[in-house]
Amino acid sequence: MRKLIILFCFVASIQVAFAQNKYADSLKTVLANTTNPLEGFNLLTKILENQSFIRGGNIDSAECVRLLQIAQQLKNDSLLAASYNWIGSYFSFTKGDNATALEYYFKALPLAEKANNKRRISSLDFDISLAYYALQNNKAAVQYVRKGGDDLPDKSHPLYDFMLLQYQRGMATWYLSAKQPDSALYFSQAFYETSRRVNSIAQRFNALASIADAYTLSDENELADVYIKKVIAISDSVKMIPIKLKFSNYYIPALLSKGNIPEAMVQAKQLFTLGESNSNNNVKLAAAGFMRRIFDSLHNKDSAYYYSRMEASINAQIFSQNNINKIQSLAFNEQIRLIEEEAKKTEEEQRRKQNIQYALLALGIISFIILFLMLSRRHITNTKLIQFLGVVALLLVFEFLNLLLHPFLESITHHSPVLMLLALVCIAALLVPLHHKLEKWATHKLVEKNKQIRLASAKKTIEELEKK
Structure with missing residues (x-):
């Protein structure tokens, strides 16, 4: 029965690998014929994701360099963050140089935050955690795993499962290192289910190895052996170095103990x-x-x-001491950057609230003056003055809405100047017709009021003349 299971897993893995090879070839064909830089960047990213994360192959440094060149050409923060992320992953996963990997990850983080790219931020968090796991700094690693979990994109995002899987993998690794088999098994099984939805043979291999490790920690060796056989059945299809290493770190000690x-x-x-x-x-x-x-x-x-x-x-x-100092310096610099960013955000929020208060105060004063002039029965007011004050009020309302909606507009436009301008034009397009209607109404009321004042003044003059 076990032989049949192993044979079934092997045949299934061959079929999946064939389908993934065909997909990769089609991506490369499209890439060879594209002239659009952004389209080329997206195609290169899909090729790298398919090669490394889905199929379990190693990262090609040449493709990482091409990504960076396109991102620099387009001067796009989000694309630069993705490029540095891939370069860091090349150093971490393929070369095992985690100090250099962390340098690129921490270089990418502020760019991803500036672009408000939650998917990229969570990806960087998880990759930083993997580097720390490799450096045996498990406490720092799990902090970034949890931060990545907090930064996950919305469930409607097409890559939600892709990112969730990395969170589950990180938590499973943490509980395995902490010798907590029940929690490790919970996250490992969730990791396996998500890897099936993503259809990643590399991550399925990783998840099965984690489940086997959890069962070994629980002294359930027969169940562990079942999962080890499943892992071995698909091991030839996986080439990614860190995944191979993780399995070897579990499997070889298990063989020695037996x-x-x-x-x-x-x-x-x-x-x-x-x-x-x-x-x-x-x-x-x-x-x-x-x-x-x-x-x-x-x-x-x-x-x-x-x-x-x-x-x-x-x-x-x-x-080495140099590497340790470099890693500690990078971590410290990132901590300082986060503190400074938080202080900057707090200061900007306070300034924005203060500006909103000033705008409301000015708007209130202008509105009071207009109402006073409209309702006063003693003064004849020039309509041009009301029109001027109306324009000032319109500008104040526009500035108030700009201050109030600015953070929301930044989040939905990802700091794009063109989209921000279009949003403000739409707001202005709604305000101007409303201003014209109010101005027409106020002018009409003002003319009527002026007539009444003049009529009352004329009646008073006539009465005074009659008395004489």
Whole structure:
């Protein structure tokens, strides 16, 4: 029965991979024929997403460079944020250089926030968390996982499941590292269901490995073995380095604990080859550690010492003082930036409220003067004065609405000057006809009032003359 399950998983993975290859080829064909820079950027992004996140392949640095060139050409903050995000992911996932990856992630964050791009902000949060997990700073990692969860786009967004999956993956990783199998299993199973909706073989592989790990933590080894077999059945379809590494970090220790030294040796050598071929220090460090443990268990002191020295050397490269200082500096700079941004927002909000109060006060004074002149029975008022005051009132109303609606307009237009201008023109288009009607009504009332004042004055004069 188990063999049938494995065969079914293998055949299904082959069919999915074939369909995804066909989709990737069609994207490349369209890209080759497009001349529109924005369309080219979107196509490159889809190719990278399909290659890495869906199919589990590695990120192509050349395509990341092309994204950055287009974003710089278009001078678009949202596109620049996406470009830096992909460059950071290349360094983190393919090269294992998490210090450089964090540098690009933190460079992208303010650009994504400026563009109010929640999907990109949450993506950066999750990628930063992965870098911190790789650097064994789990507390910092889970902070960014939770922040990414808070920054998820609306459920109606086409990439909502794509982002939700990353939140579930991050929380599963946190609970696995914290040795809390029940919570880990809950998030791992949710992660698996979302990966099926997204139709990502790479993330399905990742989720199945997390479920197996959770069952192992619960000492439910038979269930863990079932999921390990499912993972192995589709492992050849997944090439993405961090996903391979995550599974190896669980599977090889499990083999060693069962005394299956030959298979552990095979897996460790494959992992080392993967690290060597991609110059990925994270992978080489893990592989060297596993090789050292294997040769220790075989009482082969020379080989164990060789891999021990290699492990220490790679570890020193990854966790050197310069790298640690660089990472701490990046984290500190990001913390300062967030504090300054918060202070700036608070100051702008207070200034906006103050300006609204000034606009209301001025509008109230002008309205009072107009009403006084209209209702006063003692003064004959020139209609041109009312028209002038009406224009001033119109400008004050427009400025008041501009101050009141500005944050809302920024959020829906994503700070686009053209869209902001169109929105303000629409507001003006509604106000001007209303102003004309009010002005006509006020002028009519004023003329009637002036007639009544003149008539009353004439009657009074006649009465005074009759008395004489």
